[in-house]
Amino acid sequence: MRQFLEIKAEHPDAILFFRCGDFYEMFLEDAVKASRILGITLTSRNKNADGSEVPLCGVPYHSCAPYIAKLVEAGEKVAICEQAEDPKQAKGIVKREVVKVITPGLVIEDASLSPKENNYLLALCCDGECYGLSYLDLSTGEFRVTQLDGLQAALAEVTCIGPREIILPVSFREEPKRKGVAHVLVDRSITYFEEWVFDPDYCKRLVANQFKGATAESLGCDGLPTALLAAGAVLHYLVDTQKGHAPHVTGITPYNESEHLLLDESTRRNLELTATLSEGKRKGSLLGLLDRTVTAMGGRKLKQWINYPLMDLKKIRQRQEAIQELMEAPGTRETIKSLLGGVYDLERLNGRISLASASAKDLSALRSSLSRLPAIKEQMASCGAPLIKELDAGVDPLDELCDLVARAIVDDPPFVLRDGGIIADGYNQELDELRAISREGKGFIARLEAQEKARTGISSLKIRYNKVFGYYIEVTKANVSAIPDDYIRRQTLANAERYITPELKEYEEKVLGAEDRIKDLEFSLFQEVREAAAAQGERIARTADRLACLDVLVSLSELAHDKGYCRPEVHEGSELSITEGRHPVIEDMHSSERFVPNDTLLDNGENQLIIITGPNMAGKSTFMRQVALITLMAQMGSFVPADKALIPVVDRIFTRVGASDNLARGHSTFMVEMMESAAILRGATAKSLVILDEIGRGTSTFDGVSIAWAVAEFLHDNKTHAAKTLFATHYHELTELAVTRQGIKNFNIAVREWNERIIFLRKIVPGGASHSYGIQVARLAGLPQAVIDRAKEILTNLEKGEYGEGGVPRLARGKKVPPPSPQLSLFGGGDDQIRERLKDVEVALLTPLEALNLVDELKRMI
Numbered sequence: 001m002r003q004f005l006e007i008k009a010e011h012p013d014a015i016l017f018f019r020c021g022d023f024y025e026m027f028l029e030d031a032v033k034a035s036r037i038l039g040i041t042l043t044s045r046n047k048n049a050d051g052s053e054v055p056l057c058g059v060p061y062h063s064c065a066p067y068i069a070k071l072v073e074a075g076e077k078v079a080i081c082e083q084a085e086d087p088k089q090a091k092g093i094v095k096r097e098v099v100k101v102i103t104p105g106l107v108i109e110d111a112s113l114s115p116k117e118n119n120y121l122l123a124l125c126c127d128g129e130c131y132g133l134s135y136l137d138l139s140t141g142e143f144r145v146t147q148l149d150g151l152q153a154a155l156a157e158v159t160c161i162g163p164r165e166i167i168l169p170v171s172f173r174e175e176p177k178r179k180g181v182a183h184v185l186v187d188r189s190i191t192y193f194e195e196w197v198f199d200p201d202y203c204k205r206l207v208a209n210q211f212k213g214a215t216a217e218s219l220g221c222d223g224l225p226t227a228l229l230a231a232g233a234v235l236h237y238l239v240d241t242q243k244g245h246a247p248h249v250t251g252i253t254p255y256n257e258s259e260h261l262l263l264d265e266s267t268r269r270n271l272e273l274t275a276t277l278s279e280g281k282r283k284g285s286l287l288g289l290l291d292r293t294v295t296a297m298g299g300r301k302l303k304q305w306i307n308y309p310l311m312d313l314k315k316i317r318q319r320q321e322a323i324q325e326l327m328e329a330p331g332t333r334e335t336i337k338s339l340l341g342g343v344y345d346l347e348r349l350n351g352r353i354s355l356a357s358a359s360a361k362d363l364s365a366l367r368s369s370l371s372r373l374p375a376i377k378e379q380m381a382s383c384g385a386p387l388i389k390e391l392d393a394g395v396d397p398l399d400e401l402c403d404l405v406a407r408a409i410v411d412d413p414p415f416v417l418r419d420g421g422i423i424a425d426g427y428n429q430e431l432d433e434l435r436a437i438s439r440e441g442k443g444f445i446a447r448l449e450a451q452e453k454a455r456t457g458i459s460s461l462k463i464r465y466n467k468v469f470g471y472y473i474e475v476t477k478a479n480v481s482a483i484p485d486d487y488i489r490r491q492t493l494a495n496a497e498r499y500i501t502p503e504l505k506e507y508e509e510k511v512l513g514a515e516d517r518i519k520d521l522e523f524s525l526f527q528e529v530r531e532a533a534a535a536q537g538e539r540i541a542r543t544a545d546r547l548a549c550l551d552v553l554v555s556l557s558e559l560a561h562d563k564g565y566c567r568p569e570v571h572e573g574s575e576l577s578i579t580e581g582r583h584p585v586i587e588d589m590h591s592s593e594r595f596v597p598n599d600t601l602l603d604n605g606e607n608q609l610i611i612i613t614g615p616n617m618a619g620k621s622t623f624m625r626q627v628a629l630i631t632l633m634a635q636m637g638s639f640v641p642a643d644k645a646l647i648p649v650v651d652r653i654f655t656r657v658g659a660s661d662n663l664a665r666g667h668s669t670f671m672v673e674m675m676e677s678a679a680i681l682r683g684a685t686a687k688s689l690v691i692l693d694e695i696g697r698g699t700s701t702f703d704g705v706s707i708a709w710a711v712a713e714f715l716h717d718n719k720t721h722a723a724k725t726l727f728a729t730h731y732h733e734l735t736e737l738a739v740t741r742q743g744i745k746n747f748n749i750a751v752r753e754w755n756e757r758i759i760f761l762r763k764i765v766p767g768g769a770s771h772s773y774g775i776q777v778a779r780l781a782g783l784p785q786a787v788i789d790r791a792k793e794i795l796t797n798l799e800k801g802e803y804g805e806g807g808v809p810r811l812a813r814g815k816k817v818p819p820p821s822p823q824l825s826l827f828g829g830g831d832d833q834i835r836e837r838l839k840d841v842e843v844a845l846l847t848p849l850e851a852l853n854l855v856d857e858l859k860r861m862i
Ligand SMILES: Nc1ncnc2c1ncn2[C@@H]1O[C@H](COP(=O)(O)OP(=O)(O)OP(=O)(O)O)[C@@H](O)[C@H]1O
Pocket: 586, 593, 594, 595, 596, 597, 614, 615, 616, 617, 618, 619, 620, 621, 622, 623, 762
């Protein structure tokens, strides 16, 4: 316990897995916490002096992985404390030390990772308003850094990256301005580091240590001093938890946000790029649709392509060209796809190999993956697209390594490394001999027995084995006189004597020693092979990266082919024109309704801001999202769901769509709506695309209309912010903007009325809509008939402009003016008209026909 407490004191925030023989034991609070999370039995032991007992629980060391995974999943850190010397040789208590700490952001075990998701540890720090960000996926070795202006931008980037664990300077816990950061990142595990960890000199040293003497300049990170401090914090954590051993992390990739089409946090969510709004699932998102990748690396790469669409026209066109070629060559595409299907997650295999935690199964997976590379390269070489050629050049077949592993490791090796059965026959001479001895041991004993019987003429002679004496020759007392001279007596029994011979002992040593030796030798041979693989880490990593890109290209080209997408013409101009565009995800939903394609024209002149009106449910949101998604896909280099598309390179896409659930952050729905709108008006440029859906609807009608109107005017009139804008609204007043402003156009989504019902045509047509048909939609949704009828009455009144003093619509049966009849009270104006009309009627003079007509007229007045 003293030893435990000493080690525990060095790792207060981790659950200590304390190795005791075949178990990892946990004690005290660790045991209480872990037993609860793991659902294992909590016991107790050894009464303390004060009579209390020590809570204890444990897991077998050879099957600890799922337990560690579960604890890490629950956000805990696990410190693995091993016996540091051979217990047989130890004097007193065996030495123990922590060999690594597994934290949520630094897991490498498959059990704790999702194949198609990166697992990032991220560090964030700041120098004034400049925020440095660095993040590492230890499982793959990817390490990136960037710098951003302002907390808002930094947080947007952090959310986009979606790290599992975050490092912050302690000051972030105290400074009022940055206190909120932990609140925003609430569902990640956060570790706070003292300020000295972010010291520039210390950071320089860490960088030089990890990257073999590299400097900021040689890593391409000069000009990113704050980002490098964040990188230092990540490296510090790596030293702390992994004992600094991560040779596959060979460099830092710096990037600048201006290289990519920027998407803020709410836009990513609203457009459901990588997860659905409602359930946060991949399925139903754009990623879910586009992802036909067959390798885990490809899946992760595709997500990056979606999160970071390109701005560089040349790169976009390169991807397009590759996709087109693969699209037009179904044979090549299919062959590559099926070959890639047999490639395992090389990035993560590489990580585990470098960190010396790869199993023989991992090496076998490496071999079978590498063995496919020549065929894949052959296919790539047959392509003409420059990007595929470039990727091909980076795919290294690693023949020697593949050959080595094939010779050394059996085809289907066991998981456990220490029990033998890993190394193939014929790889190592000594091992082959040992195996022969072990196999032939039993036959040898039988042969020796026969030989000794013949030599001595004692037919009852037997060779036996027990644990105390090993192998021995047993001869009954009656035959003792016949034994040869070289027999050495070992034991005398009541009616038998037991002997050994030098030959028997020599062989015994070999046979019994062979098993142990085989295990040791196999393990060390395995380690040699693993080290040989680790030495090729950079080549494996480069190959993995190129294959991931190839997988994405194949995936996108297959989708483009199957769904009939077109190659968009991406250009530096301003016109955005889509012919017969579709919403990629909704089109794919196989609902009973066929998806109706629509055209779009936006530019920075006459068609800069499009006001879209139309009934509820007509398809306004769908249409606007489809324009945003098509633009984004085009900048990923992908083909797009349209017959034809001309897409300008856009710097940012902003969306303000519906209510979002930021209530947890302490803002009301309307407040969130206004904050997002403010961010758009600040950030939009003439090269941006803005989607505004029903802005202003979260407040009173008049306030809402006024805000919506002013926002539209601003986006049109203020030329630095005059982004191409789609603006959907139910405030039909806004259609008047088009009358006075040149760049504003009205469109509506057509519906047809039939028998008091509406039929959605889903077609966008020029002009404003006059009607919202909200009540018809409410009826469709199953609101009670009485409510529908009443709503219609109120609507009629409103449409006649019945407002009281102060602009409040007169809807209710108000207290101040008790109505003569509840029905008529609604019709303040109509009431007077009817009164006026009746005043002049001479009932006595009316003919029956005139009376009927009058009733008809009054009815119509109502
Ligand atoms: N072009 C289309 N073809 C087929 N179905 C469509 C099309 N556009 C939209 N839809 C379907 O109509 C539904 C409603 O669309 P959407 O949410 O875009 O309407 P809306 O006009 O924004 O409604 P609201 O004003 O109530 O927000 C969608 O869920 C979709 O299934």
